Amino acid sequence: MSREKTSGRTALQRVVERYLRYLTIERGLSANSLQAYRRDLDRYTEFLTQQGITEPGGITPEHSRAFIAWLRAPKLEGGLELAASSTGRAASSIRSLHRFMEDEGEVSEDATRDLRSPKLPSRLPKALTVDEVQRLLDAASGDDPQQLRNRALLELLYATGARISEAVSLNVDDVIDRDFVRVLGKGGKQRIVPLGSYAQEALDAYLVRVRPRFAAQGTGSPRLFLGVRGGPLSRQSAGLILQEIADRAELGKSVSPHTLRHSFATHLMQGGADVRVVQELLGHASVSTTQIYTKVTQDALREMYATAHPRAR
Incomplete structure (x- = not known):
């Protein structure tokens, strides 16, 4: 029986868990930041699993772009209808994951290298009088x-x-x-x-x-x-x-x-x-x-x- 079946987790999920441990131990992220990363990456792996992708090497640039589009899509169309700021944070999370996977030799190239975050609305600076x-x-x-x-x-x-x-x-x-x-x-x-x-x-x-x-x-x-x-x-x-x-x-x-x-x-x-x-x-x-x-x-x-x-x- 394969290790993947024994653990009950896909190869992609195991890499995500390694990455989260890396953020905790080596980067020292706060509990709140780690929770945000986990939420974004859980959504990403769930989306990819639904596309039949369970291995890091199977992810293409088209998959990462489709994920971002799904986050922004209206709920009536099966999307999550997230705000641009939330989608931008998720894009940053998966880009970081892909850089980690490339550094660790899990993938030969970064599938999110050209991924763009949604444009955020202009926010006026807060100035004192x-x-x-x-x-x-x-x-x-x-x-x-x-x-x-x-x-x-x-x-x-x-x-x-x-x-x-x-x-x-x-x-x-x-x-x-x-x-x-x-x-x-x-x-x-x-x-x-x-x-x-x-x-x-x-x-x-x-x-x-x-x-x-x-x-x-x-x-x-x-x-x-x-x-x-x-x-x-x-x-x-x-x-x-x-x-x-x-x-x-x-x-x-x-x-x-x-x-x-x-x-x-x-x-x-x-x-x-x-x-x-x-x-x-x-x-x-x-x-x-x-x-x-x-x-x-x-x-x-x-x-x-x-x-x-x-x-x-």
Whole structure:
């Protein structure tokens, strides 16, 4: 009797179980993430079994595309009618599975290499108001070393629109004559972004009064932002710092490092900045990515008009 019959599972199901163990042990995924992967892959193996596919090598690109189409198809037509976001997550799950199978030698080529996820609807960035940003920065005020560092970090994020990963990767030498900061963005592309006077003052206070003390505890890291033990401030730590300050500010909304990036761009557009200038400051490869902030500004104008004009309704 074959091992497949003895186990009661197909060869494909066994590979999926190996992959899930890999995600648990080697990738350390959370229980919620693992549950989502399992749900997606259970649907995939069930779909393939109904097509008579029980071996990894039997899966073709047509099968993977048909699976995605089935997820989106209306229930009246036998599909699951999932949202684009859920279908996109499932597409990501099966692509990861196929890469695993190729790496493990279970298949000779990846049947999902050209698989495309459904296009998600545009989501407008969530930006803080100018007053909310001020409340956030006020909550970061203080004279102890960590407070001075944290204020400098937040001022820089809002002044430059830098991603949090870009901010924590800055070196001291990337601050140019107090007026500019040299940011290394995606794809290794550098951009020079101006620093306003508030960010300059906060950075000066940190560089003069705090960073030398932190650096003396470490091994001489060139990074601009350091932890209390002298090591580079991590992206995760910076995110936690921002969240803690946001909680103190009692803004009543979720605030992430990217919120400050969105706020930076939105406030520039509302102030009349040209979209091409904002594109350069954000480091976007395409202006179409930046143009979403035009929509944000238009929505704000529409809301203000509807509230203020006597014949708007």
